[in-house]
Amino acid sequence: MIYLDNSATTKPCAEAVEAVAGALTRDWGNPSALYDFGISAARQLRTARHAVAAAMGAEPDRVFFTSCGTEADNWAVYGTAKRFGKRGKHIVTTAMEHHAILNCMKDLEAQGFEVTYLQPDALGNISADALKAALRKDTILVSVMMVNNEAGSVMPIAQMAKLTHRLCPDAIFHTDAVQGFLKIPFQAKTLGADLISVSSHKIHGPKGAGALYISPRLKSFPPLIQGGGQEGGYRSGTEGTPALFGFAAAAEAGGKTFREDIARERGLLENLCAQLEALPGVQLNGAHDAPHILSVSIPGVPTQNSINILQDAGICVSAGSACAKGHRSHVLTAMGVSEKAIDSAFRVSLSRETTQEDIDALVWTIRENILPRI
Ligand code: PLP
Secondary structure, eight states: OEEOBTTTOOOOOHHHHHHHHHHHHTOOOOTTOSSHHHHHHHHHHHHHHHHHHHHHTOOGGGEEEESSHHHHHHHHHHHHHHHHTTTOOEEEEETTOOHHHHHHHHHHHHTTOEEEEEOOOTTSOOOHHHHHHHOOTTEEEEEOOSBOTTTOOBOOHHHHHHHHHHHOTTOEEEEEOTTTTTTSOOOHHHHOOSEEEEESTTTTOOSSOEEEEEOTTOSOOOOSBOSSOTGGGTBOSOOOHHHHHHHHHHHHHHHHHHHHHHHHHHHHHHHHHHHHHTSTTOEEESOOOSTTEEEEEOTTSOHHHHHHHHHHTTEEOBSSOGGGTTSOOHHHHHTTOOHHHHTTEEEEEOOTTOOHHHHHHHHHHIIIIIGGGO
8 A cells, every 4th residue: 555645644653553552451550540550650641741742842741632633623722712702702713724623613603703714825825914914902812723734835833923922912822733743843832822732643643642732821721621630630531541652652753753754755745746747737736835745636537536546556645634525625715726626636645654656656647547537
């Protein structure tokens, strides 16, 4: 199998698999228990939090584990609305967020909040100036993704966070960094965002783990789940140690090599772009400034046909975002991509496992088996 759908999920790395197995077979104690077996699990959980925090450039005591990126996103949005909703009812986000954000916004609109959706340009970029024009006195939350999961565009998060805090000192700035974590260098401590969402299974960790960074600027934040007081009282429930230890192992392994990894991925993506640009009938969508995401259209060949042809050649790519099955991509629509191009779009996404041979096989299959269908 040639796996080129790494923005949907990544192959768990050996370190993560070993950590998950260890937590299931050896270190399966309850971290809240008061005997040595439990205390040892609590110690490992602390180590895991330090590892994820180190990869994020965060203070360990400000990293709170969740079950996935979607949960972190929901917590950020609903928590802010709950905490600050009395002060103001205005929220700014973008028209090309993941549905983990957009559907929360729709729900909040139904509850009386007013949401401004910043529109991307043709490449999927959104400028800090566009945000500046949208900020208001009653803005309580700005939520902008770090990397768009279809266009591969990278938002100027540090600049946007700074601007938000300057013009709306009481507003909260959240970034969904699910596609940016270990792909775009950032340090949570200095980025300026108050809330940052990340996910384990996008960085070669297991599914079932994510985290929300809550900056020390936010002295208190509404808990996500009430109960026995785990995660500092923010997210109760016995910690899912297998997934969390796996997440930490993946973050630690990824953190060691990510600068070389992203340089390599960027080289492969540039090579892919150059090869595809040379093929008449292929259209590349979006900025693809991130090292790992490329949206490709072959107008005239429906997305599903291309996916089937690639699958027959053993190649996995996705129809835009895997999370938006059956709908015309809201991201490409917001970018003003033509309907014909949207209906033939698929996303290629790379990881540190991707090789030049994978890229060449993809290009060969497109040239030999898809383009003749136009
Ligand atoms: N945010 C973005 C930008 C994503 O790409 C995804 C997943 O594709 C998510 C959030 C959701 O993450 P998870 O699958 O961990 O819930």
